[in-house]
Amino acid sequence: MTEALRPVFAPWNDPDEKPLIQFKNVTKRFGDFTAIDDLTIDIFEREFFALLGPSGCGKTTLMRMLAGFETPTEGTILLSGQDIAPIQPNKRAVNMMFQSYALFPHLSVWENIAFGLKREGMKGDALNSRVDEMLRLTRLERFAKRKPHQISGGQRQRVALARSLAKAPKLLLLDEPLGALDKKLRQDTQFELMDIQEKTGTTFVIVTHDQEEAMTVASRIAVMDEGRMIQVDTPARIYEAPNTVYVADFIGDVNIIEGRATPSGEHVQIAWGEGVSDITGTTDTSFEKGDKVHFAIRPEKVSVNVEKPDDTPNAFQGKVLDIAYLGNLSTYHVEMPNGQIIKAQSANTRRLSRRAITWDDTVWISFTATAGVLLKG
Amino acid sequence: MRRFALIAIPYFWLLALFLVPFAIVFKISLSDIALSIPPYLPQLDLAKGWEGFTKFLGALDFENFEFLMMDDLYYKAYLSSLKIAAVSTFFTLLIGYPIAYAMTRASEEWRPTLLMLVILPFWTSFLIRVYAWIGILGQEGFLNQTLMFLGLTSEPLIILNTPIAVYIGIVYTYLPFMILPIYSALEKLDDSLLEAAEDLGCSRIKAFWLVTFPLSRGGIIAGCFLVFIPTLGEFVIPSLLGGSNTLMIGKVLWDEFFSNRDWPLASAVAVILLLILIIPIILFQRNEQKQRESEG
Numbered sequence: 001m002t003e004a005l006r007p008v009f010a011p012w013n014d015p016d017e018k019p020l021i022q023f024k025n026v027t028k029r030f031g032d033f034t035a036i037d038d039l040t041i042d043i044f045e046r047e048f049f050a051l052l053g054p055s056g057c058g059k060t061t062l063m064r065m066l067a068g069f070e071t072p073t074e075g076t077i078l079l080s081g082q083d084i085a086p087i088q089p090n091k092r093a094v095n096m097m098f099q100s101y102a103l104f105p106h107l108s109v110w111e112n113i114a115f116g117l118k119r120e121g122m123k124g125d126a127l128n129s130r131v132d133e134m135l136r137l138t139r140l141e142r143f144a145k146r147k148p149h150q151i152s153g154g155q156r157q158r159v160a161l162a163r164s165l166a167k168a169p170k171l172l173l174l175d176e177p178l179g180a181l182d183k184k185l186r187q188d189t190q191f192e193l194m195d196i197q198e199k200t201g202t203t204f205v206i207v208t209h210d211q212e213e214a215m216t217v218a219s220r221i222a223v224m225d226e227g228r229m230i231q232v233d234t235p236a237r238i239y240e241a242p243n244t245v246y247v248a249d250f251i252g253d254v255n256i257i258e259g260r261a262t263p264s265g266e267h268v269q270i271a272w273g274e275g276v277s278d279i280t281g282t283t284d285t286s287f288e289k290g291d292k293v294h295f296a297i298r299p300e301k302v303s304v305n306v307e308k309p310d311d312t313p314n315a316f317q318g319k320v321l322d323i324a325y326l327g328n329l330s331t332y333h334v335e336m337p338n339g340q341i342i343k344a345q346s347a348n349t350r351r352l353s354r355r356a357i358t359w360d361d362t363v364w365i366s367f368t369a370t371a372g373v374l375l376k377g
Numbered sequence: 378m379r380r381f382a383l384i385a386i387p388y389f390w391l392l393a394l395f396l397v398p399f400a401i402v403f404k405i406s407l408s409d410i411a412l413s414i415p416p417y418l419p420q421l422d423l424a425k426g427w428e429g430f431t432k433f434l435g436a437l438d439f440e441n442f443e444f445l446m447m448d449d450l451y452y453k454a455y456l457s458s459l460k461i462a463a464v465s466t467f468f469t470l471l472i473g474y475p476i477a478y479a480m481t482r483a484s485e486e487w488r489p490t491l492l493m494l495v496i497l498p499f500w501t502s503f504l505i506r507v508y509a510w511i512g513i514l515g516q517e518g519f520l521n522q523t524l525m526f527l528g529l530t531s532e533p534l535i536i537l538n539t540p541i542a543v544y545i546g547i548v549y550t551y552l553p554f555m556i557l558p559i560y561s562a563l564e565k566l567d568d569s570l571l572e573a574a575e576d577l578g579c580s581r582i583k584a585f586w587l588v589t590f591p592l593s594r595g596g597i598i599a600g601c602f603l604v605f606i607p608t609l610g611e612f613v614i615p616s617l618l619g620g621s622n623t624l625m626i627g628k629v630l631w632d633e634f635f636s637n638r639d640w641p642l643a644s645a646v647a648v649i650l651l652l653i654l655i656i657p658i659i660l661f662q663r664n665e666q667k668q669r670e671s672e673g
């Protein structure tokens with residue numbers, strides 16, 4: 001297997017690696033509104049870097065600064081070690097796919113894709129074959145002669161993608177590139193993007209509000225809120241080791257349990273209300289006795305049983321309130337004696353008719369000491 | 378029924394305000410000049426019934442049109458009008474486009490004010506505004522006084538009663554008709570298109586020529602027709618500002634009608650003017666339709 005033999009791609013862990021893009025204390029204000037707040041971050045060559053965050057948190061602004069349509073109010077942005085502030089947008093080796101697509105309505109699909117290539121003086125056969133290649137890649141061959149208003153939203157989005165890819169830029173900025181595609185085409189295009197990235201070695205910065213998409217395509221994910229980076233990490237670490245309640249809550253489904261910490265040896269005991277025994281968890285952060293703590297645990301890490309399991313430090317009895325059947329999975333909403341509702345998820349390996357647990361049953365939920373994350377504050 | 382009414386109204390409009398008057402003018406153009414009231418013959422005498430009608434038809438002929446072909450005054454006047462209309466349309470575009478462009482670049486809160494300023498001249502009489510130009514362009518006029526005061530010329534420039542004065546008058550009068558359609562085309566233009574063009578390697582100027590200009594073409598064409606069509610038959614501006622040096626078909630028509638009282642010949646001039654105008658009017662309609670289709 002070549003997959004296994006290839007060294008892990010993690011330039012951010014290598015101190016000798018030079019970042020392609022560096023944001024150094026970048027702040028962007030519109031009037032007295034701060035859209036980007038003192039942001040410092042490195043993005044490396046060949047990365048597929050995803051920006052994730054709620055609407056209005058500054059993702060587009062960040063992209064626009066890279067493309068050259070906005071200048072930072074404070075701080076510097078370096079591209080290959082060079083300050084890009086004085087470089088005009090048309091001189092940057094950066095292409096952007098606009099959230100609104102910004103296709104030229106008076107030009108055909110073909111001409112739209114050829115637009116950037118023509119500007120760098122490409123013509124004749126070279127131009128034809130490059131445009132055709134892009135059309136093939138985005139499966140738009142049949143629409144080459146159409147004008148943008150004669151094709152569907154999803155097709156327009158692919159034209160925008162093809163147009164930004166055509167010049168094979170060093171850095172490609174994609175602002176919600178797949179929002180208008182239906183699920184199947186979206187997944188295909190995601191793999192297409194990763195494939196293109198493999199082939200061309202282009203660095204991608206992609207904005208998305210779809211966390212699943214970010215998890216699928218990204219080498220690293222940056223979770224943003226109100227102009228700040230809350231956590232920048234690999235998809236797995238963002239999911240398994242969120243650094244704040246905000247990140248834990250933003251990505252995927254999670255149980256957040258509030259309590260008070262008591263350190264005991266290598267474990268931390270968490271008191272979380274009347275009538276339930278303490279949760280035992282592990283953490284690298286040090287807690288003082290009585291510190292407020294949030295314990296975040298994913299539903300799939302919580303198991304549900306009729307009998308009390310005896311090989312785990314964390315087992316709690318509760319009552320099934322609700323069962324959501326999702327085909328391959330079932331989610332149980334279990335109410336604890338202290339009123340807290342815990343979501344537990346299990347794979348449906350057995351047929352529905354043989355399911356043992358049902359509404360109002362008293363069940364045991366359990367998880368290991370390392371299953372959840374302890375977060376301060 | 379409702380649909381019929383909806384279609385009938387515009388057709389009735391067209392019939393009452395265009396086809397009927399046109400039929401009357403066309404009929405007069407086929408008549409002969411006469412010393413009577415009205416000053417042409419034949420008149421349709423309905424009292425004589427069918428016989429009267431055939432006699433009436435028999436008296437109509439194309440003499441006036443033949444006369445128009447023979448005398449080169451008319452064909453020169455048509456050509457001169459076409460030239461003046463074309464040149465002034467060009468200059469109106471040259472001045473109007475940058476104004477419309479600047480208006481769309483102005484900040485959001487300024488735009489309604491600027492738009493108002495463009496429309497403002499319509500609030501005073503067209504005739505008065507053209508008269509005002511006599512005061513500006515005359516030998517003792519405002520312009521010459523200013524130029525001489527500044528020492529830019531030692532003798533007054535002769536502008537009034539030359540074609541230049543006519544061009545100035547036409548460009549001034551019709552400028553709003555050029556600015557408004559171009560402005561409305563440019564205003565619809567999404568700024569992100571220009572950013573996309575820059576992103577793909579265009580300079581600002583190149584982006585203007587490759588994106589802004591072609592996307593305002595509909596507005597340019599509409600504006601040009603809105604200036605060209607009425608200018609072709611323009612009468613007031615050449616009479617007031619052009620003196621005897623400017624030959625335009627509108628003036629010829631006026632003279633035939635009021636000075637010579639030759640209604641039939643004047644009508645023939647008008648019919649031909651209309652035939653000339655039909656071509657640009659149809660082209661204009663086609664442009665409007667294409668515009669709507671590409672937006673729809």
Ligand SMILES: Nc1ncnc2c1ncn2[C@@H]1O[C@H](COP(=O)(O)OP(=O)(O)O)[C@@H](O)[C@H]1O
Nearest residue numbers: 030033035053054055056057058059060061062
């Ligand atoms: N040109 C601008 N002028 C004023 N405010 C702006 C401008 N551009 C963006 N903003 C504000 O900055 C914030 C971040 O916007 P944006 O980067 O577009 O968010 P996102 O793409 O994450 O949804 C928003 O609150 C937006 O209103």
Ligand SMILES: [Mg+2]
Nearest residue numbers: 059060099175
């Ligand atoms: Mg955005």
